[in-house]
Amino acid sequence: MSTAESLPVADRATLFRDLRALLREDRRRVLVLVLLACLTSAVALAGPYLLGVVVDRLEAGTATVATVDRIALLVLVAALVQLVFARFTQLCAARFGEWALRRVREDFVHDALALPARTVERAGAGDLTTRASTDVGNVGTTLRGALPDVLPAFLQVVFLLGGVFWLSPMLGTLALVALPPLALVTRWYLRRSHPAYLEEGRATSTSVAEVTATAEGGRTVEAFGLAGQRIERTDARAGELHTARMRTLRLRTVFYLTADAAFALAGVLVLLVGGLAFLQGSVSLGVVVTCALYMTQLDDPVGRLTFWTEQVQRGAASFARLRGVSAAVEPRGAALEEPDGDRIEVRGARFSYLPGREVLRGVDLTLRPGERLAVVGPSGAGKTTLGLLLSGVERPSSGSVRVGGVPVADLAPEQLRERVVMVSQEQHVFAGSVRDNLALAAPSADDACLLAALTAVGADWARALPEGLDTAVGSGGLDLDPARAQQLALARVVLADPHTVVLDEATSSLDPSTARRTERALAGALAGRTVVAIAHRLHTAHDADRVAVVEDGLVTELGTHADLVAAGGPYAALWRSWHGPGDT
Numbered sequence: 001m002s003t004a005e006s007l008p009v010a011d012r013a014t015l016f017r018d019l020r021a022l023l024r025e026d027r028r029r030v031l032v033l034v035l036l037a038c039l040t041s042a043v044a045l046a047g048p049y050l051l052g053v054v055v056d057r058l059e060a061g062t063a064t065v066a067t068v069d070r071i072a073l074l075v076l077v078a079a080l081v082q083l084v085f086a087r088f089t090q091l092c093a094a095r096f097g098e099w100a101l102r103r104v105r106e107d108f109v110h111d112a113l114a115l116p117a118r119t120v121e122r123a124g125a126g127d128l129t130t131r132a133s134t135d136v137g138n139v140g141t142t143l144r145g146a147l148p149d150v151l152p153a154f155l156q157v158v159f160l161l162g163g164v165f166w167l168s169p170m171l172g173t174l175a176l177v178a179l180p181p182l183a184l185v186t187r188w189y190l191r192r193s194h195p196a197y198l199e200e201g202r203a204t205s206t207s208v209a210e211v212t213a214t215a216e217g218g219r220t221v222e223a224f225g226l227a228g229q230r231i232e233r234t235d236a237r238a239g240e241l242h243t244a245r246m247r248t249l250r251l252r253t254v255f256y257l258t259a260d261a262a263f264a265l266a267g268v269l270v271l272l273v274g275g276l277a278f279l280q281g282s283v284s285l286g287v288v289v290t291c292a293l294y295m296t297q298l299d300d301p302v303g304r305l306t307f308w309t310e311q312v313q314r315g316a317a318s319f320a321r322l323r324g325v326s327a328a329v330e331p332r333g334a335a336l337e338e339p340d341g342d343r344i345e346v347r348g349a350r351f352s353y354l355p356g357r358e359v360l361r362g363v364d365l366t367l368r369p370g371e372r373l374a375v376v377g378p379s380g381a382g383k384t385t386l387g388l389l390l391s392g393v394e395r396p397s398s399g400s401v402r403v404g405g406v407p408v409a410d411l412a413p414e415q416l417r418e419r420v421v422m423v424s425q426e427q428h429v430f431a432g433s434v435r436d437n438l439a440l441a442a443p444s445a446d447d448a449c450l451l452a453a454l455t456a457v458g459a460d461w462a463r464a465l466p467e468g469l470d471t472a473v474g475s476g477g478l479d480l481d482p483a484r485a486q487q488l489a490l491a492r493v494v495l496a497d498p499h500t501v502v503l504d505e506a507t508s509s510l511d512p513s514t515a516r517r518t519e520r521a522l523a524g525a526l527a528g529r530t531v532v533a534i535a536h537r538l539h540t541a542h543d544a545d546r547v548a549v550v551e552d553g554l555v556t557e558l559g560t561h562a563d564l565v566a567a568g569g570p571y572a573a574l575w576r577s578w579h580g581p582g583d584t
């Protein structure tokens with residue numbers, strides 16, 4: 001329940017680059033969209049213009065009922081055409097929005113799955129969950145709604161102001177009075193809103209993380225009477241979120257009010273000065289009416305633009321949080337050459353989870369293909385970390401871990417799966433059938449292979465399941481106990497058939513007799529493979545070809561069980577305390 005280190009957030013330059021790439025990818029639809037929005041805005045000018053013509057003709061006394069009817073019919077046709085264009089614009093924009101959202105989602109899921117597990121642990125599940133839910137939702141709302149609305153609204157403003165200009169440059173100039181205050185307030189708003197919305201996103205994440213941590217640690221909270229403390233912490237996070245939300249609310253309020261007031265003022269000016277100009281005879285009444293109608297019509301697109309400016313800021317902040325995840329991804333698949341052979345060599349490997357706290361301090365180790373190496377040592381010595389390096393899950397901070405001459409962590413996931421696989425104590429059962437859970441390791445394996453793999457790890461219970469390999473397991477399905485989940489994981493290793501397997505206390509969750517049975521079955525299934533067994537039970541070390549003793553981040557002893565016992569060093573002491581004196 002410690003303070004988490006958030007996942008990165010993309011900077012503005014990356015954001016614009018990604019957005020440009022998105023627009024460029026579906027260039028044709030974007031072009032059609034701009035064209036349709038232009039046509040819609042142009043047709044929208046026709047109605048008020050025709051009404052101005054009617055007013056002028058009535059005033060000049062040249063209007064007959066027939067001309068008024070004809071013009072009214074044209075107004076109706078223009079309105080219908082505008083409606084059709086507007087619908088197509090919306091359809092086209094919505095399609096683009098849906099497509100773009102799908103891309104953003106796919107990229108996010110791709111990046112999130114490629115994150116090193118330690119990065120996710122450090123950031124806390126709350127951060128990733130908020131990005132996957134709230135931020136994807138915000139980007140979705142923006143992409144689905146903003147584009148269909150913003151582009152047409154922006155073009156409508158341009159066309160309406162242009163229309164006023166075209167009819168009367170003098171009134172057009174007055175209409176532009178709205179622009180300087182609008183530009184100033186927009187600049188003011190945009191400078192403050194991006195960091196403000198980023199802070200709102202961060203505060204939402206920490207708030208969710210706090211509640212999640214309390215729920216997950218419910219039993220501990222209850223046992224140690226921590227409720228008061230947890231409520232205090234949750235309140236503090238809720239307070240931060242409230243402050244962040246109030247800040248964005250204040251920014252929105254100033255922005256909305258100023259933008260609306262600026263256009264209202266411009267509309268009043270056009271009407272007043274237009275009226276005076278008509279009285280002086282410099283413009284016709286029809287022009288004044290049309291310009292006033294154009295100014296009134298501005299109300300709607302300006303309202304939509306200010307609304308979406310806010311939503312776009314929120315969406316941009318969320319987009320920055322989604323794209324930021326890619327910065328934490330460690331590249332995989334950089335290996336250009338295929339490994340030459342199965343030999344794994346560790347040279348001067350150092351590793352730290354946290355800056356300044358080295359867990360491995362220069363490990364040298366060569367695995368002989370086909371050998372069974374037991375890794376033993378005190379708790380916290382770095383055995384699991386060494387296993388993570390050997391299996392390419394982690395990359396050494398300095399030094400190297402190579403398989404057949406190629407850095408293990410550079411192998412693409414499918415290349416890695418064929419060579420080195422690590423099995424730890426905790427196994428996740430994926431929601432799906434037993435077959436789905438096994439096929440993760442060998443997508444093309446047939447049922448006979450899957451059943452053989454289950455038998456190889458002693459998971460005979462799987463054959464007795466009501467629907468066999470089709471039995472649904474995991475969330476919403478049959479609840480497999482940790483021992484069975486572990487056997488599924490071991491069966492996956494048999495199916496993946498890598499040349500090297502790292503077993504990190506892989507049978508410790510099984511009861512002793514099942515563990516022995518599974519180990520025996522597994523030994524048969526893994527015959528000929530290189531096996532690194534990280535073990536607490538020293539009988540594993542006794543049965544191994546060689547034993548490596550890890551102490552305080554270093555391999556301090558390496559040799560056969562008999563040699564190490566004879567050497568009388570740390571391993572001999574460990575063996576004596578575990579097995580009693582005099583026994584080798």
Ligand SMILES: Nc1ncnc2c1ncn2[C@@H]1O[C@H](COP(=O)(O)OP(=O)(O)OP(=O)(O)O)[C@@H](O)[C@H]1O
Nearest residue numbers: 118121353354359378379380381382383384385386
């Ligand atoms: N994700 C992590 N973040 C920070 N520190 C970690 C992390 N995982 C392990 N450590 C620390 O690294 C050190 C070595 O841990 P590691 O799990 O490799 O030891 P181990 O020898 O396997 O111990 P055990 O036998 O108890 O599993 C320990 O001090 C541990 O607290």
